[in-house]
Amino acid sequence: MASSAATLLLMLLAAAMALTTPVSAWRRPVQGRVYVQEYLGNGPETTEKVLVRGPGPVNPSLHPPNNLYGDTLVMDDPVTEFPDNTSAPVGRVYGTYTVSSMSRPVHVVSFTLLLTTGRYNGSTIVMGGIDDMSAVLEHAVIGGTGAFRGAQGHVLGKVVKAYSSTHVVMELDVYASVPVPWSQAEEEAPTSPLIIDH
Numbered sequence: 031m032a033s034s035a036a037t038l039l040l041m042l043l044a045a046a047m048a049l050t051t052p053v054s055a056w057r058r059p060v061q062g063r064v065y066v067q068e069y070l071g072n073g074p075e076t077t078e079k080v081l082v083r084g085p086g087p088v089n090p091s092l093h094p095p096n097n098l099y100g101d102t103l104v105m106d107d108p109v110t111e112f113p114d115n116t117s118a119p120v121g122r123v124y125g126t127y128t129v130s131s132m133s134r135p136v137h138v139v140s141f142t143l144l145l146t147t148g149r150y151n152g153s154t155i156v157m158g159g160i161d162d163m164s165a166v167l168e169h170a171v172i173g174g175t176g177a178f179r180g181a182q183g184h185v186l187g188k189v190v191k192a193y194s195s196t197h198v199v200m201e202l203d204v205y206a207s208v209p210v211p212w213s214q215a216e217e218e219a220p221t222s223p224l225i226i227d228h
């Protein structure tokens with residue numbers, strides 16, 4: 031019978047994967063808070079720039095006006111330890127966001143936090159989802175590199191400071207976990223705060 035053959039195939043696949051993939055049931059929490067400095071507008075300090083103008087139509091729910099369906103921005107935002115932009119730089123956020131609804135205030139975002147200091151220097155956390163202009167935005171942590179390989183979780187973002195209409199600061203709270211390799215799990219790895227202990 032087709033269905034039992036399919037079930038058997040799935041069971042064999044699962045067994046083969048269990049043999050070849052070093053799966054660990056242990057996960058270590060990764061939590062941290064950083065601040066993303068967003069420089070908008072057209073000045074020389076601008077870090078979020080229009081990459082492509084979309085085909086439209088105009089999405090009337092977005093301000094300032096004349097946002098077209100498909101408009102896409104690219105970002106290279108400085109990330110700091112505290113809301114103040116003069117506080118210690120800890121990384122960058124690289125990514126894009128696109129006006130993805132013709133009528134509602136919805137952007138699809140994809141961004142990666144690269145840490146550039148401390149023991150996580152060079153490691154990244156990859157995030158994505160939709161931005162619907164809620165006061166608190168939630169995005170999925172969909173992966174990572176370096177110390178954050180296999181990361182899963184979510185991230186909450188909210189604007190906590192506005193220097194001006196073209197310079198706002200987003201607080202990013204990461205709630206994720208990473209798999210602990212068997213060798214480390216056996217020796218009971220300590221939990222590791224991301225960048226700052228809160």
Ligand SMILES: *[C@@H]1O[C@H](CO)[C@@H](O)[C@H](O)[C@H]1NC(C)=O
Pocket residue numbers: 115116193194197
């Ligand atoms: C901090 O932000 C202010 C206001 O946007 C800006 O004038 C200044 O150049 C920024 N300083 C740094 C170090 O980025």
Ligand SMILES: *[C@@H]1O[C@H](CO)[C@@H](O)[C@H](O)[C@H]1NC(C)=O
Pocket residue numbers: 146147148151152
């Ligand atoms: C982070 O790593 C880069 C590349 O390895 C290195 O050039 C840089 O000096 C490191 N920064 C810190 C603060 O350790």
